[in-house]
Amino acid sequence: MKSSLFLVLLVAFIWIGPSASKDALLEPVSKHGQLSVNGIDLVDEKGEKVQLKGMGLFWSIWMPYYYNKTTVDGVKNLCHSNLVRPMIAVDTQDGGYLTDPDYEDALTDAVIDAAIADDIYVMVDWQDFEAENHLEQSLKFFDRLSKKYGSYPNIIYEPYNEPKTLEWSELVKPYHEAVIATIRANDPDNVIVLGTPWYSQRLDLASADPLANQSNIMYSLHFYSGTHKADIRDTARQAIKRGLPVFVSEYGVVNADGDGPVDKEETALWYEFVEEFGLSTVNYAISDKAEGCAAMLPNSGVEHVCEEAYLTESGKMAVDFNKS
Numbered sequence: 001m002k003s004s005l006f007l008v009l010l011v012a013f014i015w016i017g018p019s020a021s022k023d024a025l026l027e028p029v030s031k032h033g034q035l036s037v038n039g040i041d042l043v044d045e046k047g048e049k050v051q052l053k054g055m056g057l058f059w060s061i062w063m064p065y066y067y068n069k070t071t072v073d074g075v076k077n078l079c080h081s082n083l084v085r086p087m088i089a090v091d092t093q094d095g096g097y098l099t100d101p102d103y104e105d106a107l108t109d110a111v112i113d114a115a116i117a118d119d120i121y122v123m124v125d126w127q128d129f130e131a132e133n134h135l136e137q138s139l140k141f142f143d144r145l146s147k148k149y150g151s152y153p154n155i156i157y158e159p160y161n162e163p164k165t166l167e168w169s170e171l172v173k174p175y176h177e178a179v180i181a182t183i184r185a186n187d188p189d190n191v192i193v194l195g196t197p198w199y200s201q202r203l204d205l206a207s208a209d210p211l212a213n214q215s216n217i218m219y220s221l222h223f224y225s226g227t228h229k230a231d232i233r234d235t236a237r238q239a240i241k242r243g244l245p246v247f248v249s250e251y252g253v254v255n256a257d258g259d260g261p262v263d264k265e266e267t268a269l270w271y272e273f274v275e276e277f278g279l280s281t282v283n284y285a286i287s288d289k290a291e292g293c294a295a296m297l298p299n300s301g302v303e304h305v306c307e308e309a310y311l312t313e314s315g316k317m318a319v320d321f322n323k324s
């Protein structure tokens with residue numbers, strides 16, 4: 001009698017277990033604490049696998065008005081996120097860290113301070129495509145950041161958004177090693193997510209020559225479902241099966257240029273892939289520009305971030321996924 005009840009409970013647990021709802025809003029920093037990487041998995045302070053789901057902000061230089069606590073409150077509570085990703089402009093025609101580091105530092109800190117107050121994780125993206133050419137500035141940026149915030153479990157570093165180059169071993173890997181050394185001098189344990197060649201899609205190149213002797217390192221995969229399909233998933237799947245820990249630090253449900261219609265079918269396949277490995281994701285973007293990837297309707301204003309009536313089709317898909 002006892003043992004058959006146990007069996008029924010066990011079967012019920014196994015049956016309910018994997019399909020149990022995981023609303024990212026209910027998985028804050030106070031629940032998971034210090035993150036680390038175990039094998040291919042992101043794990044929490046108890047060593048249990050954790051999946052972060054969040055929203056990325058639009059480029060700091062073009063939408064600085066989103067870089068404050070009003071936005072982060074909306075991202076957490078209404079976009080059901082446990083992660084926010086400020087996108088720090090480095091080298092654009094309108095400026096960035098190279099021309100005004102103090103301004104970019106202030107925007108970065110505003111989002112980090114809000115994320116800490118709101119009990120969510122924050123991934124700081126150095127939004128550069130040729131970061132190996134700006135190593136000196138990058139080291140300065142991440143040195144200050146890791147000194148100021150390295151003791152908080154909230155912070156995740158992303159020192160190179162999307163390397164355009166295919167020269168992983170020659171250019172990208174040495175860049176990462178230099179930034180990691182700088183961060184680790186101040187912050188021994190928070191997770192660092194590394195950009196991979198060709199706009200963070202050629203995970204095969206990274207998995208053929210991963211960094212040695214580092215801990216709490218993951219590698220980024222970026223996708224836009226309207227453009228990127230099964231072949232990119234296959235490359236990523238092989239890299240993961242070879243042992244590469246992967247973090248989807250940016251994805252869109254439209255075309256790779258950020259515009260075009262929502263591709264529902266391909267996005268469903270991508271979400272299936274993400275769930276196959278329990279990967280963490282960041283949707284792009286909290287933006288009210290009139291383009292496909294914007295989560296907010298044009299001119300919706302910071303006070304309405306993630307309110308349902310102001311979400312686009314893309315924004316609604318991301319929120320539904322964050323809740324699931």
Ligand SMILES: *[C@@H]1O[C@H](CO)[C@@H](O)[C@H](O)[C@H]1NC(C)=O
Pocket residue numbers: 065066068069070071302303
């Ligand atoms: C954030 O910025 C918006 C737009 O400038 C403003 O309306 C809002 O009051 C700001 N929130 C905070 C907490 O400063």
Ligand SMILES: *[C@@H]1O[C@H](CO)[C@@H](O)[C@H](O)[C@H]1NC(C)=O
Pocket residue numbers: 212213
């Ligand atoms: C990694 O660490 C081991 C043990 O300390 C050492 O023998 C090896 O040379 C290191 N490899 C690299 C690439 O630094």
